[in-house]
Amino acid sequence: MQSGQIKHNNTGRIGIINRYAKYLPVTKKTPVITLCEGNTPLIFASKISNTLGVNFKVYLKYEGLNPTGSFKDRGMTLAISKAKEEGMSAVICASTGNTSASAAAYAARANMKCVVVIPEGAIALGKLAQALIHNATVIAIKGNFDDALAIVREISDNYPVRLVNSINPNRIEGQKTASFEICDSLNGAPDFHCLPVGNAGNITAYWKGYKEYYSYKKIESLPVMLGFQAKGSAPIIKGKPIKNPKTIATAIKIGNPASWQQAIDARSESKGLIEAVSDNQILQAYKILAKEEGVFVEPASAASVAGLFMLNKTGYFDKYKTKTKEIRIVCTLTGHGLKDPEIAIKNIKTPKVVESKMQTILKAAGIK
Ligand code: F0G
Numbered sequence: 280m281q282s283g284q285i286k287h288n289n290t291g292r293i294g295i296i297n298r299y300a301k302y303l304p305v306t307k308k309t310p311v312i313t314l315c316e317g318n319t320p321l322i323f324a325s326k327i328s329n330t331l332g333v334n335f336k337v338y339l340k341y342e343g344l345n346p347t348g349s350f351k352d353r354g355m356t357l358a359i360s361k362a363k364e365e366g367m368s369a370v371i372c373a374s375t376g377n378t379s380a381s382a383a384a385y386a387a388r389a390n391m392k393c394v395v396v397i398p399e400g401a402i403a404l405g406k407l408a409q410a411l412i413h414n415a416t417v418i419a420i421k422g423n424f425d426d427a428l429a430i431v432r433e434i435s436d437n438y439p440v441r442l443v444n445s446i447n448p449n450r451i452e453g454q455k456t457a458s459f460e461i462c463d464s465l466n467g468a469p470d471f472h473c474l475p476v477g478n479a480g481n482i483t484a485y486w487k488g489y490k491e492y493y494s495y496k497k498i499e500s501l502p503v504m505l506g507f508q509a510k511g512s513a514p515i516i517k518g519k520p521i522k523n524p525k526t527i528a529t530a531i532k533i534g535n536p537a538s539w540q541q542a543i544d545a546r547s548e549s550k551g552l553i554e555a556v557s558d559n560q561i562l563q564a565y566k567i568l569a570k571e572e573g574v575f576v577e578p579a580s581a582a583s584v585a586g587l588f589m590l591n592k593t594g595y596f597d598k599y600k601t602k603t604k605e606i607r608i609v610c611t612l613t614g615h616g617l618k619d620p621e622i623a624i625k626n627i628k629t630p631k632v633v634e635s636k637m638q639t640i641l642k643a644a645g646i647k
Pocket of ligand 1: 349475580
């Protein structure tokens with residue numbers, strides 16, 4: 280445990296390493312670099328559940344409530360702690376934004392240099408602000424995420440700087456703890472798990488977590504994994520890399536996912552699916568989550584719920600609508616909506632401007 284850190288009970292926010300050390304590649308010698316990530320809420324979504332049917336229970340794993348506002352913190356606490364343990368003094372990553380925000384924050388805590396390579400003009404403003412304020416060296420390239428990843432892989436292979444993208448196995452190890460938390464909260468595994476797929480590290484991590492909990496007999500079943508890419512960036516569905524991926528969900532604008540094979544394995548081993556959702560479907564789910572469930576996420580995160588709605592519409596869940604057996608579905612909401620306020624404002628009506636008078640305001644507000 281890091282010096283000065285308060286020891287909480289096992290259900291508090293003690294960080295995923297302290298909470299799940301026995302399932303992670305750490306020893307007493309590992310310096311724990313933590314921001315008390317993890318233990319995010321699993322929120323019951325009553326309205327979304329009702330759209331599926333009376334026996335459906337949909338839960339939202341709100342990963343936007345991690346310290347830097349995304350699920351990346353689970354993997355980053357471990358990747359940075361291990362890099363520190365191994366004597367590294369610098370880390371590097373390519374990013375669509377969230378990885379860079381997380382790497383920058385944890386590197387700052389660890390007194391390590393952090394270099395992030397991002398596609399120019401394709402990062403949500405909040406994420407760029409995070410990387411900069413945490414003092415990372417931010418380099419924007421004239422290229423996309425896939426180009427950036429290829430370059431940082433080569434740099435880390437040849438220079439004394441640790442790669443902290445999800446190709447780093449410690450990232451996957453840390454991120455698998457989200458599955459543990461879900462099973463601990465539900466007292467078992469969900470029936471289905473929906474999540475967005477970009478570089479495919481997270482679906483790999485969740486599936487690893489579920490399989491491990493199953494092998495330790497902590498759960499008695501495994502979920503069906505349902506992954507969703509954005510239609511203009513759907514290499515796994517197309518079966519080939521996409522040269523110029525396109526989507527408003529910039530976090531998952533990726534044409535050649537690093538963990539492609541692992542995502543396919545998760546799909547086939549769990550008898551699941553990886554499908555594509557359109558930007559329109561993503562934006563619709565994005566608005567429903569905010570308007571009806573009170574949960575603000577970034578567009579990429581809404582791909583999980585967009586996928587759930589799409590599968591429901593096409594009859595995928597029909598055979599489970601029996602009214603007898605309860606069907607539990609978890610949707611991971613990977614990042615906070617405040618990361619990308621511009622997209623919210625662009626897609627919603629701007630406020631009415633009126634005179635500063637009570638009667639005018641009452642009328643505009645519809646209060647009689
Ligand atoms: N949702 C958000 C908000 C993300 O930032 C990412 C990935 C994903 C989903 C997809 O997860 O890559 O594990 O399949 N963001 C990376 C980044 C690529 O650089 O921040 P994945």
